[in-house]
Amino acid sequence: MCQLLGMNCNTPTDICFSFAGFQRRGGATDVHADGWGIAFFEGCGARLFLDPQPSCKSPVAELVRNYPIHSKNVIAHIRKATHGRVALENTHPFMRELWGRYWIFAHNGALPENLAPPTEASATHDEATESGFQPVGTTDSEAAFCWILRQLRQRFGATPPARDDLFSTLQALTLELGARGEFNYLLSNGDWLFAHCSTKLAFVVRKAPFDVAHLADEDLSVDFSELTTAADRVAVIATTPLTDNEQWTTMPAGSLWLFEEGEPVAQAATVAAPPRTTPLPGCTDTCTP
């Protein structure tokens, strides 16, 4: 399995502190040594640093840890390979362009090798659709990302949806894929950050009054009150909490979250309601309503 780290802010913020702890999990304090990557949105541009080396030893990770890049949306990933060999093309996050915006995606979990959900198998042949949003590597994760983008393009054509339409569509797509395996993910287009907890994901929102935070993976503290203004708000999302003295919220399994301007603004269930087994009034046996 892998680990995810995301950040969504209302003002461009660097992720050096959180990344310092996260980086240690890539082969030092934890076993995720099969590559790592991080993507920063800066306006609508995106920078993607990838390295198939363990993050705890990677010169690129050292650069990221020490070079403060200010961003409103960041997605990082450290990998423990399950599907797909250790190689650059299998290193998360993945990036594609849709509707003139970059989309960044990272996944923690495992999906079936042959990812052809029923809605796509029955779709009519579309050469243009088939020629783009194809995986370059061999991970289940990139296959899932490409499938989501193909679905979005098929549903919305040339016109990007409004935020809430996008969220409800992602909820439906995640429900479909999430039924097939473990599917924790982070997805962003630079405006919004979508976080799906299939089994394990937590977040903390830092806002005024800011305080000292202490990393769980390294003896390193930062006093955010010295680095922030009263208006700043930063949400940090991670597979497991990165600090040991802050109040992290554990997301329920099967929940999709939308973060905007440094806070969660929407949440939706991504598990099908369990089948009803208790008799309904008027039934003599178990009913399907």
Added chain:
Amino acid sequence: MCQLLGMNCNTPTDICFSFAGFQRRGGATDVHADGWGIAFFEGCGARLFLDPQPSCKSPVAELVRNYPIHSKNVIAHIRKATHGRVALENTHPFMRELWGRYWIFAHNGALPENLAPPTEASATHDEATESGFQPVGTTDSEAAFCWILRQLRQRFGATPPARDDLFSTLQALTLELGARGEFNYLLSNGDWLFAHCSTKLAFVVRKAPFDVAHLADEDLSVDFSELTTAADRVAVIATTPLTDNEQWTTMPAGSLWLFEEGEPVAQAATVAAPPRTTPLPGCTDTCTP
């Protein structure tokens, strides 16, 4: 204007030496101080380092200069902004995925702001085509790259063309765009590197017997005979020669080159033949054959 640097090899090679000289042109020995970027293919994966800072001062450029990444195809660019503000989204090279492969593109020159060549304006409306391969930034360069990819997708559908079909199609597309402005570019999908000289581009092929090369922009030499095997072959392509003691070939204006395994394997003209003004036999006046 900008400067281009490309490398195509028959064995994965690092570009540290050539990049050292190129980096100096980004604000130190030359005026290209509006950002820089470099892309490395490693197998079918790609790493893209971008920085809107001048390359001579960029911490990311220092990393690239000192961290040997071995690659068979590299494209780098330093920018002097003409179209589009200095921003990450306007920083070359640009990357897109088509047919399950990454494509990397960088441009030196200037094309008209409204880039809608006649073949596209008259094409039938295609929502899927319009939803992908759209520029994220505001440069003429990214617009040209996206136009080329849309044309390739329209012509070849879901099936990637063979090398020679791709080359002749690129020749036709380049002829069309090149007639509209200055269009020096480098394009690669990790297998092949296409180099178009609209006005200015040169290359050198390094192969056995290897010798000492000396940078033109910095007092730095390298003895390639100590770093290579007899079978190695490396083509380096740049806007102007990077070394002052090697034999560089100046490409003719209006020529498209295909590099593979460290050497040029095809070349084609991308200027329309000049109108004939001499009478043909049997004509009494100037003829159009």
